[in-house]
Amino acid sequence: MIIGLMGFGTIGAGVYELAKSRKDLTVRYVLDIREIGIPEWTTRAEDLFEDKEVDTVIEVMGGLHPAYEFVAAALKAGKNVVTANKYLVATYYDELTALAKEQDVAFRCTAAVGGGISWLTSLERVRRLEPVVALEGIMNGTTNYILTNMAKNGLSFETALSEAQALGYAEADPSADIDGLDVMHKLLLSANIAFDVSLDPKEIDVFGIRNITDDDVWTFKSRHLTCKLLARAFQKNGKTAVFVQPTLLSESALTASVPTNFNLITYDTAFTGKMSYYGQGAGRYPTAANVVQDCLDLLSGVTKFYADAADKVAVDNSVAKYQYYLRTTADTKALAAEKWGDGVLTKEMSVAEMAAFAEKAKAEDPRIFVAALKNEE
Numbered sequence: 001m002i003i004g005l006m007g008f009g010t011i012g013a014g015v016y017e018l019a020k021s022r023k024d025l026t027v028r029y030v031l032d033i034r035e036i037g038i039p040e041w042t043t044r045a046e047d048l049f050e051d052k053e054v055d056t057v058i059e060v061m062g063g064l065h066p067a068y069e070f071v072a073a074a075l076k077a078g079k080n081v082v083t084a085n086k087y088l089v090a091t092y093y094d095e096l097t098a099l100a101k102e103q104d105v106a107f108r109c110t111a112a113v114g115g116g117i118s119w120l121t122s123l124e125r126v127r128r129l130e131p132v133v134a135l136e137g138i139m140n141g142t143t144n145y146i147l148t149n150m151a152k153n154g155l156s157f158e159t160a161l162s163e164a165q166a167l168g169y170a171e172a173d174p175s176a177d178i179d180g181l182d183v184m185h186k187l188l189l190s191a192n193i194a195f196d197v198s199l200d201p202k203e204i205d206v207f208g209i210r211n212i213t214d215d216d217v218w219t220f221k222s223r224h225l226t227c228k229l230l231a232r233a234f235q236k237n238g239k240t241a242v243f244v245q246p247t248l249l250s251e252s253a254l255t256a257s258v259p260t261n262f263n264l265i266t267y268d269t270a271f272t273g274k275m276s277y278y279g280q281g282a283g284r285y286p287t288a289a290n291v292v293q294d295c296l297d298l299l300s301g302v303t304k305f306y307a308d309a310a311d312k313v314a315v316d317n318s319v320a321k322y323q324y325y326l327r328t329t330a331d332t333k334a335l336a337a338e339k340w341g342d343g344v345l346t347k348e349m350s351v352a353e354m355a356a357f358a359e360k361a362k363a364e365d366p367r368i369f370v371a372a373l374k375n376e377e
């Protein structure tokens with residue numbers, strides 16, 4: 001395989017190193033804007049597209065632009081594309097999967113969800129035989145690191161976030177992680193593949209952890225509950241529910257015990273039932289290894305994306321119901337069932353109802369925090 005690699009950052013440098021150790025993978029070009037001091041370096045993306053011998057382009061630059069234009073150009077030039085860029089694939093899902101199909105080339109992004117975990121390839125495999133009923137999990141290591149440290153070591157949100165940044169888990173601008181958008185992109189990709197649908201990211205309800213306080217965490221602890229940022233999607237009676245929310249789990253639940261920056265993702269299927277995948281959700285070598293595994297899959301005959309059909313399906317979060325811990329200065333009288341620390345526990349309400357309430361309340365109280373009390377659907 002002759003590879004054109006785009007991006008020589010954390011993941012790109014790892015991919016380069018792993019590919020160099022193999023006889024069946026040759027990296028011919030490495031595109032980066034910085035001078036990177038390797039013989040394959042180029043700043044001309046066209047070098048990768050114009051070289052007929054390059055059969056596979058790996059995109060690990062990140063961001064939407066010019067990643068989208070470069071990936072589209074690579075597919076149009078008849079190259080297979082492997083990427084770890086969840087933001088890109090979630091945003092241009094229809095365009096890129098259709099283009100790959102039209103060009104009859106492979107388009108793979110296993111490292112985009114779960115970093116080093118072979119989650120998307122496992123979903124691809126299970127859905128051949130049985131319908132996926134639901135998927136759920138911790139899909140972001142940065143927020144799990146923050147929540148674990150707040151609960152176990154009594155750190156404030158700000159200190160836990162600074163530690164995550166110092167360790168390289170969180171970016172300088174951590175918004176995409178702490179506001180749940182990174183998880184939303186991963187959930188969208190997983191749900192699209194699991195359910196054979198194409199979801200609109202704008203329809204997915206997302207609650208983040210930006211506003212969680214140490215007092216909130218104490219309130220949960222005193223009730224033997226642990227807060228985790230969970231992504232969940234399920235199909236029931238023809239409806240598709242898809243949402244991201246801080247969720248209060250019993251301390252003894254498996255998901256509650258996931259430490260530091262690890263991920264735990266589970267699918268639930270018609271025959272197999274629940275199956276969970278646990279491991280490093282980010283980091284140079286786990287993620288780069290998954291990118292290289294995608295290339296090896298191509299060598300062993302994989303020729304397409306993970307799913308074929310992609311019907312536009314509307315998200316309906318009115319079918320997902322929870323009681324919520326709700327802390328806000330906005331009026332909660334109509335929703336409250338009981339007082340919980342600085343907040344209230346609401347009566348059962350749907351994710352859609354809570355999203356509508358929170359959207360309005362945010363105007364008055366930007367520090368509002370909500371967390372769902374886990375139930376079984």
Ligand SMILES: NC(=O)c1ccc[n+]([C@@H]2O[C@H](COP(=O)([O-])OP(=O)(O)OC[C@H]3O[C@@H](n4cnc5c(N)ncnc54)[C@H](OP(=O)(O)O)[C@@H]3O)[C@@H](O)[C@H]2O)c1
Pocket residue numbers: 006007008009010011012031032033034059060061062063065066084085086087111112115281282283284287
């Ligand atoms: N880091 C992880 O653990 C992880 C895990 C899973 C998935 N991913 C995904 O993998 C992708 C790469 O992440 P990363 O952490 O490796 O990012 P990174 O360290 O910022 O690396 C990106 C590299 O691409 C270069 N670049 C950016 N724009 C470019 C352009 N227009 N032309 C040429 N080169 C360009 C950057 O150069 P400059 O530094 O000069 O900007 C940098 O060297 C992202 O989509 C990310 O979401 C990362």
